[in-house]
Amino acid sequence: MPDSRFFKSIGPCTVGELAGIANAEILEKDSQSKVVKDVSPIASAGPDEISFLDNKSYIEKFKKSTAGACVVHPDQAKNAPEGMILLLSNEPYLAFAKITNYLYPEQGKSFHEGQDELISNSANIGTNTIISPGVFIGKGASVGADCKLGPNSIIGDGVILGDGCHLGPSVSIQYSIVGCGVRFFAGCRIGEQGFGFASSVDGHLTVRQLGRVIVGDNTEIGANSTIDRGSASDTIIGNGCRIDNLVQIGHNVVIGNGCVIVAQVGIAGSTQLGDNVLVGGQVGIAGHLKIGDGVQIAAQSGVMNDLKAGKRYGGSPAVPMKQWAYQAAMLRSMGRKKVRKDG
Numbered sequence: 234m235p236d237s238r239f240f241k242s243i244g245p246c247t248v249g250e251l252a253g254i255a256n257a258e259i260l261e262k263d264s265q266s267k268v269v270k271d272v273s274p275i276a277s278a279g280p281d282e283i284s285f286l287d288n289k290s291y292i293e294k295f296k297k298s299t300a301g302a303c304v305v306h307p308d309q310a311k312n313a314p315e316g317m318i319l320l321l322s323n324e325p326y327l328a329f330a331k332i333t334n335y336l337y338p339e340q341g342k343s344f345h346e347g348q349d350e351l352i353s354n355s356a357n358i359g360t361n362t363i364i365s366p367g368v369f370i371g372k373g374a375s376v377g378a379d380c381k382l383g384p385n386s387i388i389g390d391g392v393i394l395g396d397g398c399h400l401g402p403s404v405s406i407q408y409s410i411v412g413c414g415v416r417f418f419a420g421c422r423i424g425e426q427g428f429g430f431a432s433s434v435d436g437h438l439t440v441r442q443l444g445r446v447i448v449g450d451n452t453e454i455g456a457n458s459t460i461d462r463g464s465a466s467d468t469i470i471g472n473g474c475r476i477d478n479l480v481q482i483g484h485n486v487v488i489g490n491g492c493v494i495v496a497q498v499g500i501a502g503s504t505q506l507g508d509n510v511l512v513g514g515q516v517g518i519a520g521h522l523k524i525g526d527g528v529q530i531a532a533q534s535g536v537m538n539d540l541k542a543g544k545r546y547g548g549s550p551a552v553p554m555k556q557w558a559y560q561a562a563m564l565r566s567m568g569r570k571k572v573r574k575d576g
Contacts, residue, residue, distance in 0.1 A: 236445055239408045243337075246335075247267065248267045255329070261318055272465065276291075280300075286305045303318070305319055334441050351370070371390035377397065387404070403420050408424040409446040412448055416452075429502075448460075452473060452475070453474070458480040461482065463485045467485070472490045474492045477495045480497070480499075483503075489509070495532070500512075502520045507527070510524055516531075516536065518536040522537075523540075528546065530546050
């Protein structure tokens with residue numbers, strides 16, 4: 234369920250109303266009057282919430298889901314748990330996007346709208362916190378003790394910063410809960426809208442991102458790095474991580490404790506990194522993957538599959554390090570032979 238500090242729903246609504254919004258067919262016709270209070274991911278949805286299934290890798294979670302209603306493709310109706318109300322659509326993600334956008338309409342206001350002062354009267358500021366010129370702190374935000382907030386930084390409504398956090402110049406933090414001793418270098422963008430949209434013949438429908446960013450204690454996030462808030466569940470950064478400059482972390486990504494992520498890495502949505510993972514510069518990691526504890530990934534690798542814990546990988550697509558070294562040696566040898574032959 235989305236955090237009410239950050240997101241406001243127009244619900245509850247009936248299943249029939251939501252089916253009309255989504256252009257979906259209700260499989261159980263006598264269920265139109267059931268009330269749905271909110272949207273939620275398939276694994277955590279409860280009896281009064283609606284979810285969706287659009288990725289076959291989540292079928293097992295769908296089978297065990299306690300969601301009261303779910304948007305699915307007709308082919309997946311047979312896998313639904315008993316008692317779940319099904320809204321059938323040939324484009325489940327698009328249908329669910331319409332439901333989400335209906336329940337959570339865009340608020341359409343800027344940071345300063347409705348707040349004349351830079352620091353809201355309802356914000357809570359801890360002792361010995363230093364606030365530089367131009368800092369904006371929104372309604373209901375909480376900033377811990379002994380923090381340092383750099384010039385022109387923005388802390389959005391409801392954001393929580395723990396004790397001892399340092400923000401460089403022009404950092405923006407929205408829809409986030411941050412632990413203690415976290416350092417954000419200049420220009421970080423935390424909690425922005427994730428790259429989520431549903432495509433159809435009519436174009437691309439932007440989907441409201443209703444999750445948060447959770448940052449653990451004693452983590453550092455480099456200059457101009459961006460961490461998108463979750464689409465429904467949260468984007469999570471563990472304790473003691475070191476994230477370099479110009480890193481992009483997509484929505485719903487989960488990063489374990491003690492990870493090191495070097496500059497210009499991109500991690501696509503819903504991928505999970507275990508503890509103490511080392512990711513070299515300019516690595517690209519596809520979405521919905523699981524990277525085990527202690528994995529090391531060489532610079533400029535492209536990760537397209539799950540990676541087993543405790544191993545080193547390189548190349549694109551990334552393979553175990555010895556295999557990558559063998560492939561590289563073969564290519565060099567073939568190149569030399571070609572040059573000698575043509576020379």
